[in-house]
Amino acid sequence: MSQPIRVLLAKVGLDGHDRGIKIVARALRDAGMDVIYTGLHRSPEEVVIAAVQEDVDVLGVSLLSGVQMTVFPKIFELLQTNGADDMIVVAGGVMPDEDVAELKKMGVNEVLLQDTPPQTIIDTLTRLVEERGAR
Amino acid sequence: MNEMFTPKSLEKLRSEVERWESNEVAAFLKKQAERKEQFFTTGDFPVQRVYTAADMADTPLEDIGLPGRFPFTRGPYPTMYRSRVWTMRQIAGFGTGEDTNKRFKYLISQGQTGLSTDFDMPTLMGYDSDHPMSDGEVGREGVAVDTLADMEALFDGIDLEQISVSMTINPSAWILLAMYVALAEKRGLDLNKLSGTIQADILKEYMAQKEYIYPIAPSVRIVRDCISFSARNMKRYNPVNISGYHISEAGSSPLQEAAFTMANLIVYVEEVLKTGMTVDEFAPRLAFFYVSQADLFEEIAKFRALRRCYAKIMKERFGAKNPESMRLRFHCQTAAATLTKPQYQINIVRTAFQALAAVLGGCQSLHTNGYDEAFAIPTEDAMRMALRTQQIIAEETNVTNVIDPVGGSYYVESLTNEFETKIFEILAYVEEHGGTIKLIEEGWFQKQIADFSYETALRKQSGEKPVIGVNTMVEEDENQEIETHPYEPSTAARQIARTKKVRAERDNAKVAMLLDKLVEVASDETQNIMPVTVELVREGATMGDIVEKLKAVWGTYRETPVF
Numbered sequence: 114m115s116q117p118i119r120v121l122l123a124k125v126g127l128d129g130h131d132r133g134i135k136i137v138a139r140a141l142r143d144a145g146m147d148v149i150y151t152g153l154h155r156s157p158e159e160v161v162i163a164a165v166q167e168d169v170d171v172l173g174v175s176l177l178s179g180v181q182m183t184v185f186p187k188i189f190e191l192l193q194t195n196g197a198d199d200m201i202v203v204a205g206g207v208m209p210d211e212d213v214a215e216l217k218k219m220g221v222n223e224v225l226l227q228d229t230p231p232q233t234i235i236d237t238l239t240r241l242v243e244e245r246g247a248r
Numbered sequence: 249m250n251e252m253f254t255p256k257s258l259e260k261l262r263s264e265v266e267r268w269e270s271n272e273v274a275a276f277l278k279k280q281a282e283r284k285e286q287f288f289t290t291g292d293f294p295v296q297r298v299y300t301a302a303d304m305a306d307t308p309l310e311d312i313g314l315p316g317r318f319p320f321t322r323g324p325y326p327t328m329y330r331s332r333v334w335t336m337r338q339i340a341g342f343g344t345g346e347d348t349n350k351r352f353k354y355l356i357s358q359g360q361t362g363l364s365t366d367f368d369m370p371t372l373m374g375y376d377s378d379h380p381m382s383d384g385e386v387g388r389e390g391v392a393v394d395t396l397a398d399m400e401a402l403f404d405g406i407d408l409e410q411i412s413v414s415m416t417i418n419p420s421a422w423i424l425l426a427m428y429v430a431l432a433e434k435r436g437l438d439l440n441k442l443s444g445t446i447q448a449d450i451l452k453e454y455m456a457q458k459e460y461i462y463p464i465a466p467s468v469r470i471v472r473d474c475i476s477f478s479a480r481n482m483k484r485y486n487p488v489n490i491s492g493y494h495i496s497e498a499g500s501s502p503l504q505e506a507a508f509t510m511a512n513l514i515v516y517v518e519e520v521l522k523t524g525m526t527v528d529e530f531a532p533r534l535a536f537f538y539v540s541q542a543d544l545f546e547e548i549a550k551f552r553a554l555r556r557c558y559a560k561i562m563k564e565r566f567g568a569k570n571p572e573s574m575r576l577r578f579h580c581q582t583a584a585a586t587l588t589k590p591q592y593q594i595n596i597v598r599t600a601f602q603a604l605a606a607v608l609g610g611c612q613s614l615h616t617n618g619y620d621e622a623f624a625i626p627t628e629d630a631m632r633m634a635l636r637t638q639q640i641i642a643e644e645t646n647v648t649n650v651i652d653p654v655g656g657s658y659y660v661e662s663l664t665n666e667f668e669t670k671i672f673e674i675l676a677y678v679e680e681h682g683g684t685i686k687l688i689e690e691g692w693f694q695k696q697i698a699d700f701s702y703e704t705a706l707r708k709q710s711g712e713k714p715v716i717g718v719n720t721m722v723e724e725d726e727n728q729e730i731e732t733h734p735y736e737p738s739t740a741a742r743q744i745a746r747t748k749k750v751r752a753e754r755d756n757a758k759v760a761m762l763l764d765k766l767v768e769v770a771s772d773e774t775q776n777i778m779p780v781t782v783e784l785v786r787e788g789a790t791m792g793d794i795v796e797k798l799k800a801v802w803g804t805y806r807e808t809p810v811f
Contacts (some may be wrong), residue, residue: 127370127372127373127382127385129459131498132497132498132585132701136499136702136811138811139698139702152806152807153458156381178385178388179389179735180384183383183384184384207622209623210728231705232709
């Protein structure tokens with residue numbers, strides 16, 4: 114049997130909207146993934162270090178404060194300096210379409226916005242890990 | 249049995265209903281089944297096929313009562329919207345004080361009758377705009393306020409004795425209240441003529457919205473200080489807005505929203521009573537804030553039940569004598585989490601129905617959401633449309649002419665009773681298990697909310713909970729072009745420049761002396777933190793100066809997440 118997919122879910126920045134990320138955490142856990150949720154108000158540094166230490170397949174970052182264009186460049190820079198640029202990065206939250214396009218260019222593998230059904234999130238992560246192949 | 253019935257008349261009605269079920273209903277069901285086996289409200293109250301007077305037979309008529317009279321089920325005032333319709337209070341906040349001031353003036357010019365302020369995340373969390381945690385967030389989701397100078401810009405040219413101002417802020421609320429007081433004093437205004445509200449409801453932050461700084465005990469003490477300071481110095485000001493809105497938006501059921509606010513109310517009242525004030529000295533200015541969701545009758549019943557529960561709690565538990573201490577007044581906002589990105593124009597319709605529920609439920613002020621809020625904070629056009637929605641209800645529908653027009657509806661009265669019963673059951677559970685604060689620390693409230701939220705997500709996924717445009721009536725090739733509110737890139741620089749200017753021009757020795765005094769006051773629980781904070785902001789202390797100083801005294805709070 115293959116190893117369960119390991120996921121670190123993080124809230125970065127100052128916003129406390131955790132309704133979505135908790136639904137995601139529970140859905141992924143119920144689907145058999147190993148889920149670590151950092152809790153609120155984390156800095157990009159804390160999140161990337163945790164993701165690298167925990168050796169996760171997927172880093173999921175949720176934001177509903179509009180700071181995605183500040184936060185994600187920092188996360189990618191930190192992933193690179195920590196030798197983890199092959200990590201799958203997924204964004205979630207409320208953000209305008211033009212930012213979604215920019216984030217994908219930047220290297221975010223998927224952006225899952227509000228009202229995405231839990232099963233779609235499970236399927237997306239499973240697919241991304243399969244596409245990446247074994248590490 | 250209430251006095252509308254005799255045992256005989258009730259018996260007759262009940263057997264009539266039984267005959268109807270076994271004759272007309274049964275015959276019809278043979279031809280066509282109902283859409284579902286069982287029907288429920290959004291919050292899982294089972295609902296019957298039809299309600300009759302028999303369902304109200306056990307309701308004491310005095311529990312329904314009359315508007316403006318205990319237990320205020322039908323409204324806090326005897327004339328309600330026949331005298332004055334609710335305050336139309338669209339929230340606004342972005343950029344610097346000057347930017348939001350322009351939006352305020354626009355909204356006033358469009359017929360808005362109250363102001364409501366949204367602050368940016370750093371202000372909400374007590375960071376100055378140049379703190380590293382503020383990077384990217386300054387003026388983005390609300391207006392940035394670091395110092396009194398920002399507050400002056402925010403309310404420039406607005407007569408604060410004439411318009412009521414609500415401020416949505418929690419862990420750092422007391423500093424904003426101090427700035428408001430300092431601003432009013434600087435303008436020579438009478439504090440007792442200021443009307444408005446500061447949210448300052450910290451307990452629901454730990455439960456739901458998650459904006460907190462300090463541990464629970466000192467945070468509740470700050471709320472206590474806001475309440476007792478205002479009761480003594482600002483007779484028309486609401487020093488706390490006990491809020492269900494964020495509990496609901498975090499995913500709770502309407503019942504949980506309602507019950508948890510009453511649990512929080514009890515903590516605040518007990519804290520203020522410990523200072524030696526009597527309940528009637530401060531309770532008339534306690535204010536509430538609820539969401540209005542899509543389930544129209546459930547929401548109306550929720551509002552009516554809340555007024556009744558509050559009245560009973562204040563009178564029976566806390567011994568209030570003044571009827572003003574027993575009447576629940578609330579601000580209402582339509583449900584932001586119901587707004588969808590797909591087919592975003594239909595959010596106008598959703599919002600209109602939610603607003604109607606708020607009005608039929610007797611709200612005192614109302615914010616209707618913008619149709620574009622599933623994208624970003626609202627544009628001016630979206631806010632104008634939202635305000636017009638309220639104006640149509642107020643001016644064109646005539647629902648304002650009769651008080652509590654759904655009162656007496658067999659269904660609504662029955663649901664109101666069920667809400668009341670369940671609210672008191674939840675309060676009893678909380679008490680039996682060690683009280684609100686203990687259960688927050690144990691994550692009980694958070695888990696209750698997360699469970700209902702997860703359940704809702706699964707129901708949307710399965711289609712059991714239809715959402716037009718999302719899981720039904722989906723338009724595959726939808727063209728979603730929309731102009732959203734832009735973020736002005738110069739905001740942070742402009743904001744930080746003013747904060748630095750204030751720091752450069754102030755008397756630093758005096759600020760340092762006052763910060764030491766703040767520590768002394770904070771360390772002595774019997775003192776009120778408000779007066780020294782007013783002095784501090786007057787002398788140019790920043791929010792960050794004050795918040796950081798107290799972190800050294802009280803520490804900070806970090807939750808253990810439950811899901």
